[in-house]
Amino acid sequence: xxxxxxxxxxxxxxxxxxxxxxIFTQVHVLGGVPDLLLVMLVAVALLRGSMFGAIGGFFxxxxxxxxxxxxxxxxxxxxxxxxxxxxxYGETTGRDRAHAPFLSVAVVTFLYSFGLLLVHFVxxxxxxxxxxxxxxxxxxxxxxxLTAPVYALVRRLLRPxxxxxYATEVxxxx
Amino acid sequence: MVRRGVLAVLVIGALALLTISFRSPTSGAxxxxxxxxxxxxxxxxxxxxxxxxxFRDAYGYFDGLAHAKSENAKLxxxxxxxxxxxxxxxxxxxxxxxxxxxxxxxxxxxxxxxxRFVNTSVISFPLGAFAQQITIAAGSDQGLRINTPIIDGDGxxxxxxVVGPTTASVQLITDPDSNVPARDVTxxxxxLIRHGAGNTLLFDNVPKEQTVQKGDVIVTQGTVDxxxxxxxxxxxxxxxxxxxxxxxIASYLTVQVMPFARFDSLDSVAALISTKQR
Numbered sequence: 505x506x507x508x509x510x511x512x513x514x515x516x517x518x519x520x521x522x523x524x525x526x527i528f529t530q531v532h533v534l535g536g537v538p539d540l541l542l543v544m545l546v547a548v549a550l551l552r553g554s555m556f557g558a559i560g561g562f563f564x565x566x567x568x569x570x571x572x573x574x575x576x577x578x579x580x581x582x583x584x585x586x587x588x589x590x591x592x593y594g595e596t597t598g599r600d601r602a603h604a605p606f607l608s609v610a611v612v613t614f615l616y617s618f619g620l621l622l623v624h625f626v627x628x629x630x631x632x633x634x635x636x637x638x639x640x641x642x643x644x645x646x647x648x649x650l651t652a653p654v655y656a657l658v659r660r661l662l663r664p665x666x667x668x669x670y671a672t673e674v675x676x677x678x
Numbered sequence: 679m680v681r682r683g684v685l686a687v688l689v690i691g692a693l694a695l696l697t698i699s700f701r702s703p704t705s706g707a708x709x710x711x712x713x714x715x716x717x718x719x720x721x722x723x724x725x726x727x728x729x730x731x732x733f734r735d736a737y738g739y740f741d742g743l744a745h746a747k748s749e750n751a752k753l754x755x756x757x758x759x760x761x762x763x764x765x766x767x768x769x770x771x772x773x774x775x776x777x778x779x780x781x782x783x784x785x786x787x788x789x790x791x792x793x794r795f796v797n798t799s800v801i802s803f804p805l806g807a808f809a810q811q812i813t814i815a816a817g818s819d820q821g822l823r824i825n826t827p828i829i830d831g832d833g834x835x836x837x838x839x840v841v842g843p844t845t846a847s848v849q850l851i852t853d854p855d856s857n858v859p860a861r862d863v864t865x866x867x868x869x870l871i872r873h874g875a876g877n878t879l880l881f882d883n884v885p886k887e888q889t890v891q892k893g894d895v896i897v898t899q900g901t902v903d904x905x906x907x908x909x910x911x912x913x914x915x916x917x918x919x920x921x922x923x924x925x926x927i928a929s930y931l932t933v934q935v936m937p938f939a940r941f942d943s944l945d946s947v948a949a950l951i952s953t954k955q956r
Contacts, residue, residue, distance in 0.1 A: 529804065571802055620806065
């Protein structure tokens with residue numbers, strides 16, 4: 505891990521955030537909207553761990569909230585937790601597993617949707633659980649379609665770490 | 679240990695931003711910084727839009743071709759109908775102006791003569807199911823303020839809710855929190871436009887005794903009493919009545935309206951800046 509990786513991760517997340525707010529939010533398929541930014545964050549977090557995931561999620565969320573003049577911190581909060589959690593999975597049980605990106609994207613899409621719903625609900629804003637639930641399955645499918653090319657691209661940019669660079673707090677068996 | 683510390687700092691930072699932003703959503707230092715940040719991001723969003731436009735246009739072209747024939751016949755029939763109605767309305771408008779002068783009616787700014795149009799493009803679209811808001815590439819530098827009405831070539835879109843120097847956030851009339859005082863121009867019935875099922879709107883608060891018919895045109899009500907000025911001037915087209923329903927237990931009619939504006943393919947919009955002195 506070095507500063508170059510940080511710059512590369514920042515650039516891909518910046519581009520993903522811009523594409524998400526200006527293009528991908530217009531793509532509606534059966535009520536679902538693909539989330540390029542979330543898939544990109546999952547790929548970065550899986551390949552570079554929880555610190556990259558959390559910091560990347562925070563700044564990517566900040567970009568989205570700034571670009572849309574939305575409530576600052578709202579998207580950051582949910583993406584920070586999502587990035588950290590996926591990063592931990594990548595550092596421990598998810599490493600070297602081919603299905604890890606797909607499993608992570610499916611789970612994180614679900615948790616991210618309901619995480620946003622929860623934050624809106626806590627803030628006393630409109631929290632349309634029915635609408636979110638209806639769009640969830642198409643959104644998961646769309647995100648899974650994006651996963652393979654996005655993960656391959658990020659993997660080219662951020663080479664997988666050596667074993668010694670991973671977390672040492674969790675011992676793998678087998 | 680370090681990573682948990684970083685996570686805690688980021689979460690606390692996000693919560694702090696959220697708290698400040700929630701307490702003062704339209705003013706304050708953080709809002710100003712956000713406005714400048716949005717201005718800095720605007721060129722990237724505009725560039726992304728330009729890259730995507732040929733693909734959107736190609737999709738729109740082929741989608742349009744599929745429905746062109748049936749739509750052409752429908753539009754021809756509508757043009758015939760509108761031509762007749764336009765002549766009638768023109769005659770009535772002349773009479774109305776004379777009567778307004780006679781009665782010294784206070785109506786606020788007149789649409790479209792008392793407004794200057796700031797044409798701009800949409801740079802971001804509604805994020806998820808939580809709010810129906812778009813971001814446009816014009817802000818306070820171009821004369822936009824909070825509550826400035828926004829239209830497209832077909833009809834009313836909404837009004838500005840957050841404004842930065844070169845960008846603004848617009849709450850669409852399809853947002854569940856939006857209420858637009860409106861009028862059925864055919865029958866003179868007043869009501870409120872709210873979001874409805876799917877892509878439609880609801881013309882609400884219309885008593886059952888009133889008459890609203892399928893095909894009626896709904897426009898903004900405008901200011902009725904100058905002590906309570908409306909956000910929108912009178913006469914901006916909102917949509918056409920699609921269906922009218924009633925039930926024995928309901929006090930109001932259920933009037934479904936198909937909006938004129940095409941919310942699923944927003945590209946260019948115009949902000950209405952009043953040129954009338956207040």
